[in-house]
Amino acid sequence: xxxxxxxxxxxxxxxxxxxxxxxxxxxxxxxxVLRVVNFAHGEFIILGAYAAYxxxxxxxxxxxxxxPVIFVMFALIGWALYFVLVKRLTRSDDPETASLLVxxxxxITLGALMLFFFEADARSLDYMLEPPFLMFGNIVIPTTxxxxxxxxxxxxxxxxxxLYRTFPGKALRAVIMNRSAVATVGIDxxxxxxxxxxxxxxxxxxxxxxxxxxxxxxxxxAGADYTLIGxxxxxxxxxxxxxxxxxxxxxxxxxxxxxxxLADNSVALxxxxxxxxxxxxFRPSGLFGRQQMR
Amino acid sequence: MLRVTDLTKTFGGLKAxxxxxxxxxxKRVLGLxxxxxxxxxxxxxxxxxxxxxxxxxxQLQGKSLLGLPTHKIAGRGVGRTFQVPKLFPRMTLLENxxxxxxxxxxxxxxxxxxxxxxxxxxxxxxxxxxxxxxxSGGQQKLVELARMMVAQPRLVLLDEPFAGVNPSLALLIIxxxxxMPERDGCSVLxxxxxxxxxxxxxxxxxxxxxxxxxxxxxxxxxxxxxDVIEAYLGA
Numbered sequence: 001x002x003x004x005x006x007x008x009x010x011x012x013x014x015x016x017x018x019x020x021x022x023x024x025x026x027x028x029x030x031x032x033v034l035r036v037v038n039f040a041h042g043e044f045i046i047l048g049a050y051a052a053y054x055x056x057x058x059x060x061x062x063x064x065x066x067x068p069v070i071f072v073m074f075a076l077i078g079w080a081l082y083f084v085l086v087k088r089l090t091r092s093d094d095p096e097t098a099s100l101l102v103x104x105x106x107x108i109t110l111g112a113l114m115l116f117f118f119e120a121d122a123r124s125l126d127y128m129l130e131p132p133f134l135m136f137g138n139i140v141i142p143t144t145x146x147x148x149x150x151x152x153x154x155x156x157x158x159x160x161x162x163l164y165r166t167f168p169g170k171a172l173r174a175v176i177m178n179r180s181a182v183a184t185v186g187i188d189x190x191x192x193x194x195x196x197x198x199x200x201x202x203x204x205x206x207x208x209x210x211x212x213x214x215x216x217x218x219x220x221x222a223g224a225d226y227t228l229i230g231x232x233x234x235x236x237x238x239x240x241x242x243x244x245x246x247x248x249x250x251x252x253x254x255x256x257x258x259x260x261x262l263a264d265n266s267v268a269l270x271x272x273x274x275x276x277x278x279x280x281x282f283r284p285s286g287l288f289g290r291q292q293m294r
Numbered sequence: 295m296l297r298v299t300d301l302t303k304t305f306g307g308l309k310a311x312x313x314x315x316x317x318x319x320x321k322r323v324l325g326l327x328x329x330x331x332x333x334x335x336x337x338x339x340x341x342x343x344x345x346x347x348x349x350x351x352x353q354l355q356g357k358s359l360l361g362l363p364t365h366k367i368a369g370r371g372v373g374r375t376f377q378v379p380k381l382f383p384r385m386t387l388l389e390n391x392x393x394x395x396x397x398x399x400x401x402x403x404x405x406x407x408x409x410x411x412x413x414x415x416x417x418x419x420x421x422x423x424x425x426x427x428x429x430s431g432g433q434q435k436l437v438e439l440a441r442m443m444v445a446q447p448r449l450v451l452l453d454e455p456f457a458g459v460n461p462s463l464a465l466l467i468i469x470x471x472x473x474m475p476e477r478d479g480c481s482v483l484x485x486x487x488x489x490x491x492x493x494x495x496x497x498x499x500x501x502x503x504x505x506x507x508x509x510x511x512x513x514x515x516x517x518x519x520x521d522v523i524e525a526y527l528g529a
Contacts, residue, residue, distance in 0.1 A: 170389060171396035174382045181380035183364035184342065185394040185441060190363075 002262075004138040009261035010254060011141060015149045017253020019210050022152060023226055024233030024245030025159065026203035032176035032240030033196040035095040036086055039103035041230055042223030043110035044201055048074060048208020049218045050114065053123050063125050063209050067151070070205040078201030082194040090193065107223065114220035122217035125209075148210045155206065156246065163242055172196060176240050228269075232276045238286030247287060251275065295320045295481045296341070296449055301350035303336055303505075310336040312505040313350070318449070318498075321475035323482040325496030327489070327516070329525070333505040334485045335377070338451045341483070342374045343367040354449060368394075373447030373480075377454040379434040383427035387413060387437055390426050394445035412440040417466065432463040439470060449481045450474065456488045464491070471495050493517070501525075 023045065030038050051070045055061040061069065085102070092098040129143040163169040171187050172195075183189050211226070212218050233252050237244025255275050259268040279287060296318040303311040311333045318324045328334050339345040341352055343364035352359045359367050368374075382390050391409035400408075413419040416436040421429065426437060435455060442450060452471065456464045468491055474480050486492050492499060493513040501509040501522050509519045516522055 167392075167396040170385070170392065174385065174393050174396070177382040177384055178380050181376075181382070182393070184344075184368060184374045184380070186365050186368035186445065187393070187396055188363075188365045 005261045006258065008139050009258035011139060012145070012261075013254030013257035014250060015141075015145045015253070016214075016257055017250035018152045018156065018246075019148060019207065019214070019249075020229055020233055020253050021246045021249020022155065022203055022207045022210070023230040024237060024249045025156075025242055026200040026207070027230045028234050028237070028240055028242055028245040029172070029176075029196055030200040031234070032242070033172060033179075034086060034090050034099075034193050035179075036089055036099035036197075037096055037103060038200065039100055039227060040107035040110055040223075041200075041204055042225065042227030043107050043114070044074065044204035044223075045208040045211065045226045046114065046218055046220065046223045047110065048205030049125075049212035050118060050123070050208075051205060052125060052209040052212055056125060056127075063127060063213055064147075064151075067206050067209050070209055071202040074205030075198040075202035077198075079194050079198035081201070082197040086197055087190070087193070107227065111220055111223055118220060120219060120221075122219045124217045125212050127213075142214070145214050148214050152210065155203075159242075168192070168195070173242075176242075229272075232272055235276050235286055236279050238288035241286070241288040244286055244288030251287075295322070295355060296483070297351075297353045298337070298341070299351045299353070301337070301340060301352065302348045303333075303340055303345060304348045310505050311340070311347075314502065314505070314507055315350075316500050316507065316510070318481045318483060321479060321481060322497045323471065323475060323484055323495050325492035325499040326483060326485045326502065327487075327492060327499060327522075328502035328508075331504075332502040334502055335453055336505075337502070338374065338453055338483070338485060341367075342372050342451060368445070368447075371446075371448035371480075373442035373445060373450040375435070375438045375442055375450075375452050375455060377457055379431070379438040381426040381434055381437055381441070384425055386423050386425060387418060387429075388422045390437055391441050391444050393441060408444050409440075412444045415443075415470065416440045432459040435459055436463065436467070439467065443470075443474075443478060446478070447480050449483070451483045451485075453485050454487065455484070456486055456491055464488075468495065 023041065027038055027041055030036055048070055051073065052063050052066045055066040055069065056063065089095055089099045089102055129147065132143055134141050134143055134146065163173055171182065171192055174187065175182050175189060175192055179189065229252065233248040234245055236251055237248025252272050256268045256272050259271045298314060298316045301311050301314045302309070314337060316324065326334050336345065340347045343359065343362055347360065354370055354372065359370065382393065388409050391412060392405050395405045410419060413422050416439060418433060418436060426434060429437065439455065455467050459467065471482060471484065472495060474482050484492060484495060496513065499511065499513060499516045500507055501516060503525045508525055509516055509522045
């Protein structure tokens with residue numbers, strides 16, 4: 001029975017971990033390119049969930065069809081927000097600290113606005129997949145989670161292809177590695193930064209839909225938890241490293257879910273933090289972090 | 295080709311450049327000499343847009359570069375290397391050389407062909423799939439030089455290309471710079487403390503001292519100029 005539980009936790013962890021890694025990936029790309037600590041990331045994730053909720057309620061759009069719409073919508077918001085707010089932060093003498101403070105303020109503002117407009121009641125997406133569960137021996141996997149996993153794998157694959165096979169993706173990685181050199185070879189850092197913030201928020205929106213699909217409810221207060229998870233993941237994987245975020249997400253997801261099945265839900269975050277502290281202790285720059293990547 | 299007129303640059307109360315004027319004709323090498331702190335690198339930073347000049351003008355082929363961001367100046371054909379090479383450490387040499395093409399419309403085949411040609415010229419083709427961070431300092435300088443040249447610049451700004459490079463690699467770099475005006479069709483602004491190489495490679499030499507032009511002329515003139523001897527070369 002314990003082996004089954006362990007296996008159940010492991011599978012849940014891999015599925016959730018991969019979805020979590022999307023949070024880390026977008027945070028990491030934003031931090032790597034812009035040196036901006038997006039402390040409002042969790043709120044954008046929750047806004048993504050609300051967007052799916054209202055697209056379903058008002059237009060009858062299923063969460064699956066809402067995802068590309070939300071990605072484009074949030075990418076445009078991110079692109080605009082870059083020019084309105086973020087660009088000024090990147091020009092600061094200390095963009096990390098300045099962005100941490102401003103984005104923390106934005107996080108509180110977005111949380112308060114969501115509370116004002118959507119109220120404190122928890123919402124959930126109204127949809128059902130048939131069959132609701134798949135049984136593999138004693139292992140039960142909700143179909144929604146498997147579908148979310150498939151979608152996440154597709155998104156991860158497209159992101160990897162974009163970053164490692166396309167010219168804009170390579171330019172984006174080049175900025176992460178050596179920001180001061182890219183302009184010298186003719187790359188428009190400003191344009192790339194706006195694109196990056198757009199993609200980052202686009203990912204946040206889609207992640208919100210995925211999380212709303214697999215967790216029963218969401219509310220305006222949940223954003224901070226996801227921001228926290230995102231930061232644990234990027235510290236585990238290494239700041240500014242896209243692949244590190246994937247590994248960090250999987251590691252955190254598995255640790256969290258195995259702890260849930262073997263111990264208790266309330267201990268899960270504690271174990272996640274313990275894992276983060278252990279990694280910082282032995283590898284201060286994270287599992288994939290390198291000074292050169294910063 | 296490049297005309298710098300009465301260029302000034304101040305940092306707070308410090309005047310790094312105090313009215314520098316110089317001219318580089320088409321397909322010519324201009325050597326730039328000067329003690330540490332004389333303003334050589336500041337001048338290069340002003341030309342390629344990393345610094346905004348306080349006064350004066352910089353014109354490339356009759357058009358002012360003032361106010362343009364660095365990437366647009368690069369787009370006008372100004373290439374640049376740095377004293378400490380600025381590569382993309384976790385990218386392969388081929389990826390590093392492809393970086394200038396990320397905003398263009400070149401096909402993959404064309405990018406590979408041009409990158410491979412330049413990796414061959416800097417004798418590093420065999421390491422094309424290695425990460426840049428795995429190379430020695432001298433090899434990194436060669437990759438940076440190749441990355442600049444693959445974009446087919448009209449003007450190249452070379453900041454201390456021989457610093458920290460072993461003699462055989464330095465010889466290769468000299469050969470590459472020698473070929474730049476005729477074979478690659480570009481003008482060169484060469485900053486170096488290696489006097490022998492500067493004398494050998496430059497058609498004309500400018501000596502900076504405390505942000506001003508102290509002397510200008512051919513290698514023989516500079517070598518015998520008493521002001522230069524006193525201020526820079528020593529007695």
